[in-house]
Each structure stands twice: as structure tokens, then as C-alpha cells.
Amino acid sequence: MIEVDHLHKVYGSTVALNDVSFAVEPGEILGFLGPNGAGKTTTMRILTGYLPATSGTAKVAEYDVHADSMAVRQRIGYLPERPPLYLDMTVEAFLHFVARIKGVSAGDRPAQVTYAIQRCGLEEKHAVIIRKLSKGFRQRVGIAQAIVHDPPVIVLDEPTSGLDPRQNNEVRQLIRSLAGDHTIILSTHILPEVNATCNRVAIINRGQLVAAGKLDTLMAQLTGAVSYDLEVRGGLEDIHHTLRAVPGVAAVESVGQLPDHESRYRFQLKAGDTDPGEAIAAAIVQAGFGLYELRRHQASLEDVFLNLTTEEPTEDMAKAAVTELANDADAASPAVMPEGASAADNTDDPVPPETDS
Amino acid sequence: MTALRTVLGNVLAIYRRELQSYLASPLAYVIAAIFWLLGGFFLVVILFSPEGLLAQVARRDQVLQMGMTLPPLDVAYEFLQGYFGVIGSLSMFVLPILSMGLYTEERKQGTLELLATSPVMNWVVALGKLLAVVTFYIGMVLPLMLCVAIALGTAEPAVSPNLLLVGNLGLILLAASVLSLGMFLSSLTSSTVVAAILTFALVIFLWIVDALARAVPGWLGDALNHLSMLQHFNGFTQGILDTSSVVLFVSYGLLGLFLTAQSIEALRFQRN
Incomplete structure (x- = not known):
């Protein structure tokens, strides 16, 4: 289309x-x-x-x-960023006007306007001057004007x-x-x-x-592999060893020791192709460590978006020559992730973007 | 055939919407009120003041009764000259205010994007708008025209109504030309004030051209004479319906329409 x-x-x-x-x-x-x-x-x-x-x-x-x-x-029906509304018209009159200039024939206009009003939930506001409408309703009128000619x-x-x-x-x-x-x-x-x-x-x-x-x-x-956050009590070396031995775990990284508890450590695991959650828990319990936290997370769309769109720190996007971006990523063809985007995931950023799961 | 009907329908749609926005605008009523107040005031002055036409006629009658001869005085003619002079000048101040919002408002409200992405030609939009503002102006002139018609109705010998009609036709043609060019100027900016100032500058320019046309001798003066809107308007007020004058005003009007359509088209090519 x-x-x-x-x-x-x-x-x-x-x-x-x-x-x-x-x-x-x-x-x-x-x-x-x-x-x-x-x-x-x-x-x-x-x-x-x-x-x-x-x-x-x-x-x-x-x-x-x-x-x-x-x-x-x-x-085409088009709602620009700022809804194009004639503030001194009523909703109905405005939609009639738009239907007219969009080429809806005189016979079809009343039905089309009614359709748009109903579709956008404007029945109670159809006779109100647009100036008096709240922002939410104005936005709906904006959408109504985009669909009034079907x-x-x-x-x-x-x-x-x-x-x-x-x-x-x-x-x-x-x-x-x-x-x-x-x-x-x-x-x-x-x-x-x-x-x-x-x-x-x-x-x-x-x-x-x-x-x-x-x-x-x-x-x-784009989101790549699943990763896990762990909090485990036991000896640092032993835990490390045990975790690495779990099938499906690609990388283990110790993030640090908890300040109040001598023998509690935080880890971050990168999974391979399979999801090793069950195996990780079993291995820890079998080895006799104390498991305080096991949190699974998959990069959200947000992470992906940030990865894709924040490669260079400069804010001045308008000025920067877009062609430079081609060096950072093979971006011309769709559905290609920039190289290094997944690698960037496990670098030294201990605070993952908020994912409440 | 259907294409023509579509175009006319679109002109009518734009015309109605624009006229309605004038009728919904407090500023338009204020302008009209001031226009009527001043217009009415000057009508009274022209007729009834100590130096007014009626007083002149009375003095003249006294002199004539004493048996002296005087050159004939065409009262109706003098009256119309005075009236159109005043209304023409008043209009020159009012027209920029009427035309200043024609496109600046569309740009400010973002509705220009709606018009520019609708299947409507730029010149259709411009024509609809021009007709609407001219209609509003005619609405402003109409009550004064009625007063003048009543005053002329008492003239003796009776005055041909054509005189008044031709004069008003000239007034409306003059206004349409200025409004059309003012519309173009309003399409150049998104500031209403700037649009008004530019149009005032245009009006002053017209006066200067007119003054030069009277002052400069030779071919240059002649050329200016032919181009000066106010000179042609003067012809109309004397009851002379000159085709060349009509053509000139219509040309100015079309020029304004054309420039407006071009300037809106050019907006698309600007960096945003």
C-alpha cells in the first residue's frame, strides 16, 4: 500500500x-x-x-x-504533529469542510462526517467550538479529520x-x-x-x-541473548566455577560483593542460545550455595532502540553528516543490527535500564 | 466539466470557511465599527458642516438671488467626489488589517499543512480567500453606500444611479486589488504584524506613485499615471466606466493571486 x-x-x-x-x-x-x-x-x-x-x-x-x-x-489522511484545526469552527463544521476539500461528494458527506465523529468518540462534542476542547479531544478531532474521507x-x-x-x-x-x-x-x-x-x-x-x-x-x-542477574552466598571462586560449568551459560561476570554481607556476591550471566535459568538454579542449590536472587532479563525494545540510535555522543544530529553512520553500522539494509551492539550490552554498565520483571 | 465543478466547489468551501472566520472574529467587528463611525462622521461633515455642501448651496442661492451670475455647481458630483475621496483613504488604512491574517493565521494554526496536503490547488485556496475578504469589505461599504444613495435621492435635478454604481464598482475593484496583493504579502510571513506593516508599506507606495504621476512630466508621468491604482479609481468616482481601468484592476488582482499561489508552493521547498 x-x-x-x-x-x-x-x-x-x-x-x-x-x-x-x-x-x-x-x-x-x-x-x-x-x-x-x-x-x-x-x-x-x-x-x-x-x-x-x-x-x-x-x-x-x-x-x-x-x-x-x-x-x-x-x-491519504494526514495528522501532522500539530493537529491542523480551525479553532473558531465547530467540530462538525470543520469535518464537513475537510470532507469537502478532500473530495467527498456532497451526498456522502453527512454520513462520512457522522462516521468520523462516532469512530473518534466525538458524539458529545460535535457542536462544540474547537477552541473550547481539551487537548485530548483536539487530538481526536485531528484524527477524525484524517479519516473523514475514508x-x-x-x-x-x-x-x-x-x-x-x-x-x-x-x-x-x-x-x-x-x-x-x-x-x-x-x-x-x-x-x-x-x-x-x-x-x-x-x-x-x-x-x-x-x-x-x-x-x-x-x-x-536485535535483543540477542537472555541474561541473568544473580545474588549468591558462598565462596567467590567456587561460585564462579560452578556457574561457568552450567550448560548454556556463555559468560559469567562477577559484578561485586554486597557491602553488608561478607560472602554474598552479585553476578551477571550471559546465556547462549538456550535459556539456562532452570539449570542455573539447580546447579547453585546442588553446590550448596545460598541463592538470594535470580533475575532474568531480555533487552527491551528500549535497549535496542538506544543501542541503535545512540552510537555517537554528539547531540547535533542535524549537522552531523549522516554518511558517517554508514561506518558504524551496515545500516542501509533493513533488519540489520549494528556490529558491536550486542557486545555493548555486557560492558561496564552495571545499571541496566529499568526493567521490572 | 466535473473538474470545473470540483474547482468551483472547493473555491466555495474555502470562501465560506474564510468568511465565517471573519464573522467569528472580534477584530473584524471592531474594524467595521470604526470604519462606519469615521465614514458616517465624514459624510456628515461633507454635507452639514459650516463649510459643507449644503451651506455652500445656501450661500450660493443668496448670491444668485441678488442677481449675480456664478459658474454652475454640480452638487451631486461634488458630494460623490468628497465621499469617495474619504472612503478611499479610509479603506487604505483598513484593507491591510483585513488582509493581514489571510495566510499568517493558517501558518500559525498549522492549517496550511492541511490545505497543502488536500487535493486543492493553491490558487483555488487563494481565490476563495480573496473572494471572502472582498465580500466582507463590501459588507462594510454597503451601509455607507445606502446613506449616500439616500442623500443623492434628494438631489435636484435627479442624479443617475449609474454614477453611484460606477463609483462603488471602482472602490471595490481598488479594494480587491489591494487585498489581493496584501494576501500575497501575508503569505510571505507567519507574523500577522509583519504582514500588516508590509501591506501598509504597499499602500504608501501606491500613494507615492500617485503623487509622482501628478508631479512628473513627460512619458514617465504618463506611464505612472497608467499604473497608478488611485488615478484609475478617480476615473470611476467621476462616473467614467473605462475598460482599461477595469482591466488594470483585474490584472493587479490576478497578479496577487498568482504570487500567492507561487509563494505557497515555494514554502514547500524551504528548509523547515
Whole structure:
């Protein structure tokens, strides 16, 4: 439904998009993930025909966004980062106006407007002036204006930014409910959002696609092996030895001794291909050590995201030549993890990102 | 055929929305109120002040009764000249305020992105907006026009209504031209104040051109004369319906539309 092929966008001397390619199948929700300034909005604006690409092509519903701009505009619903609302209109009048300029015929307009109002839960607010609506409702009106002409493709740029958690949840549910009938791209820099709403994800950083694919396969590929945190009482050398002998354990690292307890130590284990949790516990008990903690964790999407997007410490993403990134990672092709990303996991960072499991 | 209908439908949609936003704006009412107040005041001054037309006519009648001869005085003509002079000048201050928000508001509210990603041509949007603001201006002039019509109705000998119609046509054409160019200027910036200042500068420029056209002799003066909107407007106020003047105003209007469409198109190519 959406095909993006080798898209480049250059603003003056700044490369905003560098060879971005991906595709979205009908009925899917693609999460477009990346830090601020990564090129999400630029990509979306090219898709909606708001910006021309420097090179490369993008097709929406088989129409080229540049050559057949008018046809694409009719088939796409777009919610920019800031919902484009005429504050002095009522919700209903505004949606009628949008339906009109999106080319909905006069006969279908009332039904389409009612549909959008119902779908977005705006029944009680349909006669209210938009200026008087809360942020959450304005966001819904923004989504309603994107679906009022029943477009096959919906593009949502950070649809939940600035909403409180409850509104957030509602908007996500709404978006999920729209999939199937519509093909959706939504951009975000908030990870749980992707987890919560999307079937597929494309991660973009400094104008380059660093990973793309089904969420679970991507997770499996990118998160790498399982690791364990342990707290064990006994002799340091003995424990070390025992743990290393457990089948399926690839690496054992002693993290330190607990300050209050003479003989209690913390370890970090890296598992191989299999999950050795059971064996670790059994080995410790058999050897007569005291087991105080055994915590399993798998890198979360958040870890993956941070790994993929924070390779260089410089904040100035706009300036940095995106091509440099090519040295860090074979990032041009989708679903490839940068080399060394998994190695970075077990380096000297004792505080893992918060994972409550 | 369907394409034409779509275009007209879109113009109408934009027109309605824009006009509605004028009617919902307190500023528009304030502007209209001030315009009516000043316009009404000057109408009274022109007619009833000690130096006003009625006083002049009374003095003239006295002189004539004493048996002296005077050059004929066309009261209706003098009245219309005075009225259109005042309303024209007043409008020059009001028009920039009417046109300043046409695109700056769209840019501020982010709705320009909605328009630019809808299947609507830029010039269609511009035309709808221009028609809306011209309609609002006509709404402002209409009550004053009514007062003038009533005053002229008492004139003796009776005055042809064409005189008034042609004058008002000129006024509206002048306003449409200035609004169209003002709309272009408002599309250049996202600041309403800057848009208003730029349009005021344009109005002052028009006055300067007009003054030069009167002052400079020779071909340059002639050329300026042909280009000066105010000169052509003067023709209308004298009841002269000159095709070349209509063409000139329509050209200025189209120029404004064209430049607006181009400037909105160019926005896409700017770095954000």
C-alpha cells in the first residue's frame, strides 16, 4: 500500500533522509520510530505530498506522491504533529469542510462526517467550538479529520504527543481499531507506543533506516541473548566455577560483593542460545550455595532502540553528516543490527535500564 | 466539466470557511465599527458642516438671488467626489488589517499543512480567500453606500444611479486589488504584524506613485499615471466606466493571486 524507495532529502547542506526504503502492506500499522530530528516528519511530509523528495520515489496506493500528487492527497489522511484545526469552527463544521476539500461528494458527506465523529468518540462534542476542547479531544478531532474521507492510507505524526496517560491509551486504542480498514503509518519517539499499537516497526536515526521488520522477529534478532542477574552466598571462586560449568551459560561476570554481607556476591550471566535459568538454579542449590536472587532479563525494545540510535555522543544530529553512520553500522539494509551492539550490552554498565520483571 | 465543478466547489468551501472566520472574529467587528463611525462622521461633515455642501448651496442661492451670475455647481458630483475621496483613504488604512491574517493565521494554526496536503490547488485556496475578504469589505461599504444613495435621492435635478454604481464598482475593484496583493504579502510571513506593516508599506507606495504621476512630466508621468491604482479609481468616482481601468484592476488582482499561489508552493521547498 505504501512503497518508499531509496528516498533522499537534502536541505541545503543538511542530509535529512539518506536512502530510506520500506514498504507497508494493506491493513498494517507501521510504527516509525526514531529520536527527535531523525527524519520521521520529513518522511511523512514527503508521503503526503507536502514536501518534494530530493531523489527516490514514494508510492501510496500505487500512485507516485510527486507525479500524481492530487490522487495521493485524496487517498491519504494526514495528522501532522500539530493537529491542523480551525479553532473558531465547530467540530462538525470543520469535518464537513475537510470532507469537502478532500473530495467527498456532497451526498456522502453527512454520513462520512457522522462516521468520523462516532469512530473518534466525538458524539458529545460535535457542536462544540474547537477552541473550547481539551487537548485530548483536539487530538481526536485531528484524527477524525484524517479519516473523514475514508482514505486507504492514514499518516499520523506523533499522534499521542502531549497527551496524559489516559488520553494516550484512548488514542492508541482508536488507532488500533482503525487498522485493517486502513493502512497506517504512525511516527513516535515513545517506545511503548510501538509495542502497544504496531505490527511492524521501522527505526530511523539521522535520516537512515537502521532496522525494520515485524516487531517480534526484530526483537528476537536485535535483543540477542537472555541474561541473568544473580545474588549468591558462598565462596567467590567456587561460585564462579560452578556457574561457568552450567550448560548454556556463555559468560559469567562477577559484578561485586554486597557491602553488608561478607560472602554474598552479585553476578551477571550471559546465556547462549538456550535459556539456562532452570539449570542455573539447580546447579547453585546442588553446590550448596545460598541463592538470594535470580533475575532474568531480555533487552527491551528500549535497549535496542538506544543501542541503535545512540552510537555517537554528539547531540547535533542535524549537522552531523549522516554518511558517517554508514561506518558504524551496515545500516542501509533493513533488519540489520549494528556490529558491536550486542557486545555493548555486557560492558561496564552495571545499571541496566529499568526493567521490572 | 466535473473538474470545473470540483474547482468551483472547493473555491466555495474555502470562501465560506474564510468568511465565517471573519464573522467569528472580534477584530473584524471592531474594524467595521470604526470604519462606519469615521465614514458616517465624514459624510456628515461633507454635507452639514459650516463649510459643507449644503451651506455652500445656501450661500450660493443668496448670491444668485441678488442677481449675480456664478459658474454652475454640480452638487451631486461634488458630494460623490468628497465621499469617495474619504472612503478611499479610509479603506487604505483598513484593507491591510483585513488582509493581514489571510495566510499568517493558517501558518500559525498549522492549517496550511492541511490545505497543502488536500487535493486543492493553491490558487483555488487563494481565490476563495480573496473572494471572502472582498465580500466582507463590501459588507462594510454597503451601509455607507445606502446613506449616500439616500442623500443623492434628494438631489435636484435627479442624479443617475449609474454614477453611484460606477463609483462603488471602482472602490471595490481598488479594494480587491489591494487585498489581493496584501494576501500575497501575508503569505510571505507567519507574523500577522509583519504582514500588516508590509501591506501598509504597499499602500504608501501606491500613494507615492500617485503623487509622482501628478508631479512628473513627460512619458514617465504618463506611464505612472497608467499604473497608478488611485488615478484609475478617480476615473470611476467621476462616473467614467473605462475598460482599461477595469482591466488594470483585474490584472493587479490576478497578479496577487498568482504570487500567492507561487509563494505557497515555494514554502514547500524551504528548509523547515
